[in-house]
Amino acid sequence: MNRVEGRDKVTGQATYAYEYDVEGVAYAFVVQSAIAKGRIRSLDASAALTTPGVLTVLSSADRPELGDTDDPELAVFQGPEIAYHGQAVAVVVAETLEVAREAARTGVRVEYDEEPHDVRLRPDHPGLYRPKVVNPGFPSRTEKGDVEAGLADAVVTVDEVYTTPALHNNAMEPHATIAVWGPDGDLTLYDSTQGPTGHRDITARVLGLPPERVRVVSRHVGGGFGSKGTPRPQAVIAALAARAAGRPVKLTLTRHQMYDMTGYRTPTIQRVRLGADAQGRLTALDHDVAEQSSTLKEFAEQTTVVSRVMYATPALRTDHHLARLDVPTPSWMRAPGETPGMFALESAMDELAIAAGMDPIELRITNEPDAEPGSGRPYSSRNLVACLREGAHRFGWARRDPEPGIRLEGRWLVGTGVASSTYPAYRRPTSASVSVLNGDFIVRVAAVDIGTGARTALTRIAADALGASPEQVRVEIGDSDLPKATLAGGSMGTASWGTAVVRACEALLKNGGKEATADTTDEVGEAADFARHAFGAQFAEVRVHADTGEVRVSRLLGVFAAGRIIAPKLARSQFIGGMTMGLGMALMEQTITDPDFGDFLTDDLAQYHLPACADVPAIEVAWIDEEDPYLNPMGSKGIGEIGIVGTAAAIANAVHHATGHRIRHLPITPDKLLI
Amino acid sequence: MRPFDYVRAGDGRQAVGLHEPGTMYLAGGTNLVDLMRLGVAEPDRLVDVGRLPYDRIEPVPDGGVRIGATVRNSDLGAHPDIRRRYPMLARAVLSGASGQVRNMATVGGNLLQRTRCGYFQDVSKPCNKRAPGTGCPAIPGEHHNLAIVGHSDSCVATHPSDMAVALTALDARVHVTGTGGDRVVPMPGLHRLPGTDPQRDTVLEPGELITTVELPAPPVGRSTYRKVRERASFAFALVSIAALLDIDSDGIVRECRLALGGVAHVPWRAARAEDALIGSVAGEEAYAAAADAELALARPLPRNAYKVALARNLITSTLRELAP
Incomplete structure (x- = not known):
């Protein structure tokens, strides 16, 4: 299904905030x-x-x-x-x-x-403290089992520091x-x-x-x-x-x-310690982060929470430390927490695989948990292994020689890498109404389409619920006078709004009248206690110039398990967009803070490098059909953010495979590879 | 809004006549308009020279070519004679900016564009180039993409042009007109090192206008332009190189041209490397010696020492590629 407002957008008829004629x-x-x-x-x-x-x-x-x-x-x-x-x-x-x-x-x-002023985050900053909770409400610190004993018993260990810079949306x-x-x-x-x-x-x-x-x-x-x-x-x-x-x-x-x-992603300084036995089974996972907020407000990115989700381990510790600096308040940027956290964790898993002499995909499969490691809750569905296997098949992983730094095409060193990705499937209360007008249906919900295709997805959802064609459905969104809705964030828009739309449509069909409304507050509140997450496997092939350190991504593949995909064409765009943003994070994006003046230096699109078209290969996206009855009436998980999550680690792992150099500090600019 | 006059000149003489203190020439505007928006440039008058009749690329009898100052970058980069006879120039031009910018940018303006040093472009900060005597915060601050050779305690800015690097290697001659008459400025020689007065990027006098860039017949040899940057397109060079190499049947280097971009306040002609190479036996040893001869001049700052290694690798690998 094409974007329902596509014609308005390409003909300049779509009105954005500043453009209203007042x-x-x-x-x-x-x-x-x-x-x-x-x-x-x-x-x-x-x-x-x-x-x-x-x-x-x-x-x-x-x-x-x-x-x-x-x-x-x-x-x-x-x-x-x-x-x-x-x-x-x-x-x-x-x-x-x-x-x-x-x-x-x-x-x-x-x-x-x-x-x-003090604007520089550093791992030994005297002001570092443990916030009570991290975004949006997780405990800062969790500990299960004996991490030190697990590390002491391990046959192989990894203990490294990974950093990500400040990034802007x-x-x-x-x-x-x-x-x-x-x-x-x-x-x-x-x-x-x-x-x-x-x-x-x-x-x-x-x-x-x-x-x-x-x-x-x-x-x-x-x-x-x-x-x-x-x-x-x-x-x-x-x-x-x-x-x-x-x-x-x-x-x-x-x-x-x-x-x-308008907010930005905090820089992070993460220490990851992993231990594994001779078979590659984790004996301990310790993930700690130092990050920043302003003196005005506490915003603590949930950077290490991903380690509570990903891998089975008898000993797990995750922790967050925050320094309050004289800087603007950081905020949400596409998959806050998961994105920097998975760069560190998935780089460390790659390092562990090499230390253990294992294939990095097999290492991940070996550590597939039965229940969410941090909480012990069962997963509503988890198909990371299926994503890894499907991705390996599509990518030709079986032909890969794990030896780093040995493939030279001309002056370009070639390497491949893999990383997992994950993102929670949230849902929040929303209301919606549907009414009949001249045989067509008007759906109203205070949702918003930030370019994702939400209007189109809701049209599809309503049409399916009503047994009507999408042409018979008009979706009105983007106005707080419409029935109240949660935000387009946390990859939960479609799940939250869609639930309300489906319930309103069901009520209309049941009452046979001209209008029906729904409020999902009770339904969302009564949902069963599962760990709900989308998962994915991301693969990258890179070329690194042996003389100049330039990195070109020649292949990028993402395979995702995100419930039922509602609007395939637009979903593909979301995955591709996320992966492109992850490529930018891997190779070029960074906001440099000037320590003397205390401001952001690279504060325009000439100095803050986003990927140009020439940087982005033909990105391959696939998904596996996932049936999950514990989500919402559509059976969907959010897709707006997971695409970015594993990309940077997959690229960094591929750079290691190409060159033998492990880059633990993003972005991977040529200076870091000129050794 | 800060008011300024705008006048369009009909010919070069008229343009020069319209130039007074506080006047700036405007052509494609791809740099000047940005600088005006940022408050870096505050002209009282703009004399639009973008439509002056210097828009042709013509052969000259000695085998060279004359390129008008208002020729658009996209037209220069796509010109069949330039691509065939001066491939390093075509490649340099096409590696700069984006297609949209190249459609606007002119040859004259490209030579006279200002540094993209972040401090120069931010009027809230000191900068000796923008506000003489205020200091250079880039030296203790952010300079990872600034100069490694020829800089001073006053300024570590780099010249951003790709085209100028190729023109420097090709011994271009820049024709200018001004109130004092016409003259020719050779490249290298148009741009100047910062010294204690980095506010002056070039040797041009106030009111002097570039009309034409003339290239002598292309030297014999294989040539190219190679640019290393932090993304694949639409970024300024970390280091770039314009290179030409000609080796005789005995394996002796007969001709060599090398110029570097992204390393200095000027497009940097690597004359020491050229001198070291010409007459020596082509090969890895000679390439490395040439690179080392040039980079012995390097005085990197704490956070741009990688550029020395990058320039060295770029010189040797480009020469290797050019050798038959």
């Missing part, structure tokens, strides 16, 4: 802090205010009134303290974007009392808001968000409004990858600016500003 609109531009830590001593906006075309300036000097200020990233302009470089300190509202931007640049004089559409206050004090926000309902609730709370007075519209969203999963400061600033100006206000962050104000 009468009398004014334009806002954010002024950011020039220091990483300290206080604003004085803020003088008089030059901006006397600039022709400028309507107003808001800053902490005005301390605009807010409701709930518990979230310091959203409680904008409430005080003089500066917690990170690039924090919003003022906003200029003007008749045009150009005037607003220029007045923001030259007309707002900010003086600071600067304090020394870089959605194509910037974070943008149009705020419109109605005559009765109601607020409409056209916003680029991954969850209209949650956005409305949070923004209303921050603004001190009841949620029914706020409406969030986001009919089309140009990517988010987690960075639009919660409201960002620009939404609150736009609302305050519109209130102060007495006009609707448009506010978009520039690409540079997105680097500071």
Whole structure:
């Protein structure tokens, strides 16, 4: 099934947040802090205010009134303290974007009392502590069995440190808001968000409004990858600016500003210790991470939680440590936790296979657990082994000589690698309605399509549930006035929304009337206690230039077991997109922090390298049919994130196979291979 | 919005006449417009020279070629004579930027583009090139893709052009016009090392305008351009090389041209390597000796020493590939 809004998108008819035509609109531009830590001593906006075309300036000097200020990233302009470089300190509202931007640049004089900042994460940082929970609510530390004894008894061990850099989501559409206050004090926000309902609730709370007075519209969203999963400061600033100006206000962050104000993936420093017996069975697994958050908020990426999911071991310890630095608050980026965690774990498993003289696929199969190692819960379904075997078959793994550094084609060293991937199958309460109109069906749910194809998948799901053709179904999403829904995040959108849509459709068929609604709160809450995860096996073939250290990925294959695949064409795109993002993480993506200035240096698309088309081979994607009755009425697991999870490790393992060099610190740039 | 005048010049003389202090020439705008948006360049007036009649690629009687300053990079890279007779130039041009950028970018503008050093492009930070006397934060800071040769305590920026590296190897002659009349600037020689005044990228005087780049007849030999970067396309070079090699029937190097990109404030003609090679017996030993002769000049910074190894490998492996 093709994307139902595909024609709108390619013909420019699809309206994104900044593009709504609003009468009398004014334009806002954010002024950011020039220091990483300290206080604003004085803020003088008089030059901006006397600039022709400028309507107003808001800053902490005005301390605009807010409701709930518990979230310091959203409680904008409430005080003089500066917690990170690039924090919003003022906003200029003007008749045009150009005037607003220029007045923001030259007309707002900010003086600071600067304090020394600390922006560098290091494994011996004195501020490292164990957070109580890690995202989204896991315990920080788990321990089962005797890890030290398991390591002492092991025939082979691995004890290595792996690091991943700070990474930025870089959605194509910037974070943008149009705020419109109605005559009765109601607020409409056209916003680029991954969850209209949650956005409305949070923004209303921050603004001190009841949620029914706020409406969030986001009919089309140009990517988010987690960075639009919660409201960002620009939404609150736009609302305050519109209130102060007495006009609707448009506010978009520039690409540079997105680097500071919309979240990023924390850098990680991970230590993995593995022990195995002579047969390759794990005797111990110890996975620890040091990572960062801001001084404003605790966000602890769940980096080592994957080790509670993957492999059977009698002794398992996972732990998280966090340093609070003078940096922006990190946040969700495609498969937070799984992505950096599996780079480390799956690199270490490759190292263990080599140390044990085993094939890396066989090592993983040897350690296939009967139940989830961390919790002891049974899996609703787990087909990692099937993915590994199917992938090995498709990739031609049987022909592989494990000896590293011996295949030279011209001046290119060739190698192959494998890694597992995993991602949880979540579901959250959602409501939906379906009504009959002239023989067609209108499905309503406050879901959102961030480019994944959600609108299309829901059309398919509703058509199947109604026994109708997709042409008879119109799905309305992207508006908080629709029945409340969870966000497009955690790969749970389709599962959550789809459950509600199916139940509403079933109710309609049962009542035979014109309309039916459903709320899945009870159903989701009563779900049986299983460990629910998708799994995958990812294979890479790389070519590394023997003289220059350039790495080219010549083959990338992902085989996934993710329940029933609802919309194959769009699912393939999701897997390919995830794997492409994983390729970027493996080879080139990194946000460099300047220790002296305390800011992100590589903060645009020229300096932060995302893969170009020339970097990306024809990616092969396959999936195995997986029947799992414990998920949801569609039998589906999420697919938006798992594609990225194992890619970087598969590529790093292939680089080792090609060259004999183990790169434990991403990205794998040529300098690291010029030894 | 900072106001500025925009005028389109009809010919070179008029363009020069329109140039006053605070004026900048605009052609494809692929670099200047970015710099204006960033606040790095703040001209009072733009004189648009993009449509001046310097848009031709023509043979000259001595066997060389004359390339107009407003020839688009994409047209230069695709030109049959350039591809056939100056393959290193065609390859260099096509390895730069993206198809869309090359469609806009001109030969003259490509030579005069500014460094992409992150500190230069960020007006909130000191930079001797942008704001003389403020200091160079790249030296203690982020410099993993900055210079290893010819830099100074004032500046460690690199020149970003690929095309200029090939032109440097090909002994290009840059024709300029200005209020003082016309003159010819040889390459190497157009770009200058940073010294204590890194704000000056080239030897051009204010108001001087590049009209033509002239290449002598191509030297005999096999040639290529090879660029190493952190992604396969649309990235600046870590190190690049324009190379030509001609070996006689006795195995003696008769002609050699070597220029490096990504290593210096200028497209770096590797004259010491050339001198070491010409007249010696072609082979691994000579290639390595040539590379070492050039890289003896290298003074890498703490985080870009890999470039010395990379440049060495690139010189030797490119020469190896060019040897028949």
